[in-house]
Amino acid sequence: MTPATKTLKVPYSYLPRQFADIDGVLAEIKALVQSGDFTLGKPVTEFEEKFAALIGTKYAVGVGSGTDALFLSLKALGIGAGDEVITMANTFVATAGAIETAGARIVFVDCDEKGVIDCGKMEAAITPRTKALMPVVWGGQPPDMPRVMEIASKHKLPVIEDSCQGIGAAFDGRNCGTWGLMAGFSLHPLKNINVWGDGGVIVTSSAEMRDKLRLLRNHGMSSRDEYAFYAYNSRLDSLQALVGLREIQNFRWITDIRIANAKTLDAALAKLAPKIRLPKRDPRETHVYHLYQFHAQRRDELLKFLQGRGIEAKVHYPIPLHLQPASRPLGYKKGDFLMAEADAAATMTLPVHQHLTKEEIAHMISSIEEFYAA
Numbered sequence: 187m188t189p190a191t192k193t194l195k196v197p198y199s200y201l202p203r204q205f206a207d208i209d210g211v212l213a214e215i216k217a218l219v220q221s222g223d224f225t226l227g228k229p230v231t232e233f234e235e236k237f238a239a240l241i242g243t244k245y246a247v248g249v250g251s252g253t254d255a256l257f258l259s260l261k262a263l264g265i266g267a268g269d270e271v272i273t274m275a276n277t278f279v280a281t282a283g284a285i286e287t288a289g290a291r292i293v294f295v296d297c298d299e300k301g302v303i304d305c306g307k308m309e310a311a312i313t314p315r316t317k318a319l320m321p322v323v324w325g326g327q328p329p330d331m332p333r334v335m336e337i338a339s340k341h342k343l344p345v346i347e348d349s350c351q352g353i354g355a356a357f358d359g360r361n362c363g364t365w366g367l368m369a370g371f372s373l374h375p376l377k378n379i380n381v382w383g384d385g386g387v388i389v390t391s392s393a394e395m396r397d398k399l400r401l402l403r404n405h406g407m408s409s410r411d412e413y414a415f416y417a418y419n420s421r422l423d424s425l426q427a428l429v430g431l432r433e434i435q436n437f438r439w440i441t442d443i444r445i446a447n448a449k450t451l452d453a454a455l456a457k458l459a460p461k462i463r464l465p466k467r468d469p470r471e472t473h474v475y476h477l478y479q480f481h482a483q484r485r486d487e488l489l490k491f492l493q494g495r496g497i498e499a500k501v502h503y504p505i506p507l508h509l510q511p512a513s514r515p516l517g518y519k520k521g522d523f524l525m526a527e528a529d530a531a532a533t534m535t536l537p538v539h540q541h542l543t544k545e546e547i548a549h550m551i552s553s554i555e556e557f558y559a560a
């Protein structure tokens with residue numbers, strides 16, 4: 187280590203770098219505050235149009251968070267008590283939380299060796315009570331969407347894509363978010379396209395779903411004085427839409443740099459096999475690297491070693507959902523989903539974000555090499 191790399195910090199959060207120059211947005215926010223157009227205003231409509239165009243769906247509906255995007259999509263299908271929704275056990279808690287909040291039963295299945303939903307196991311978990319499939323773009327990596335859609339159409343089930351980590355991800359050149367009936371995206375500060383707090387988007391090409399979702403997010407108000415049904419308050423704020431509109435303009439370079447950073451890491455870490463095992467990269471997939479994950483021998487030691495070097499490596503996540511206290515009522519046990527359990531025990535995540543410098547990436551690589559050389 188040179189003296190310079192000794193003090194190098196490689197932060198996981200890039201927000202201070204991303205928002206170092208905010209005068210432009212602040213001027214727009216000032217104008218918004220003066221106009222009083224806070225809820226479902228012009229910036230929200232504009233953001234929805236741009237977002238739908240970016241993903242390639244007819245419509246987008248801005249909501250309060252990615253979790254709400256999933257929950258409201260389930261509600262738009264009338265899913266609730268007595269229904270089952272299938273997702274994978276190694277996803278982020280919000281996927282399962284959305285199903286539970288909708289009143290349905292969470293049905294977990296295992297992931298495959300790439301960490302995305304195992305389609306064969308998903309099909310085997312379908313029962314007469316299954317009302318929707320919720321595959322997840324995991325870490326920016328798309329599930330096998332052609333296969334998911336084939337199973338869905340065979341069993342006449344709607345697909346709600348959890349694309350919260352998947353802006354720009356694609357399979358066979360077709361974007362995540364355009365496969366299912368609806369898809370939820372998150373604008374959380376640590377997602378690839380982000381805002382200054384919470385925000386989410388549902389995309390769909392169904393006018394029927396769009397109309398339902400617009401009512402669901404806004405008290406069921408069909409007009410100021412008439413309410414079609416009792417519903418929720420989950421709107422994307424105009425202020426967040428302004429921030430989101432700026433970030434959408436950055437989508438291409440953010441995505442390209444993340445992919446390029448991942449390629450650099452892949453090339454270096456592949457040489458450390460079998461101590462490090464990279465997920466299989468499938469040329470049909472466009473992985474947008476929300477997370478850069480791999481299997482590492484002596485994972486916990488490596489994690490500590492890197493953290494000691496100022497590198498904010500993390501684990502996503504150390505306890506799979508079926509083994510969480512929250513899942514106790516569902517009756518799962520250790521051994522139910524071996525791939526998810528193996529991932530929880532051995533994968534780790536390195537920073538891969540668009541604000542990393544070449545020196546920071548080199549520091550991560552040389553630190554990992556040094557750990558395994560010792």
Ligand SMILES: *Cc1c(COP(=O)(O)O)cnc(C)c1O
Nearest residue numbers: 251252253278280281350372374
């Ligand atoms: C972030 C995330 C969500 C939830 O998004 P929020 O905007 O934080 O509510 C849902 N599913 C997955 C897979 C996520 O990563």
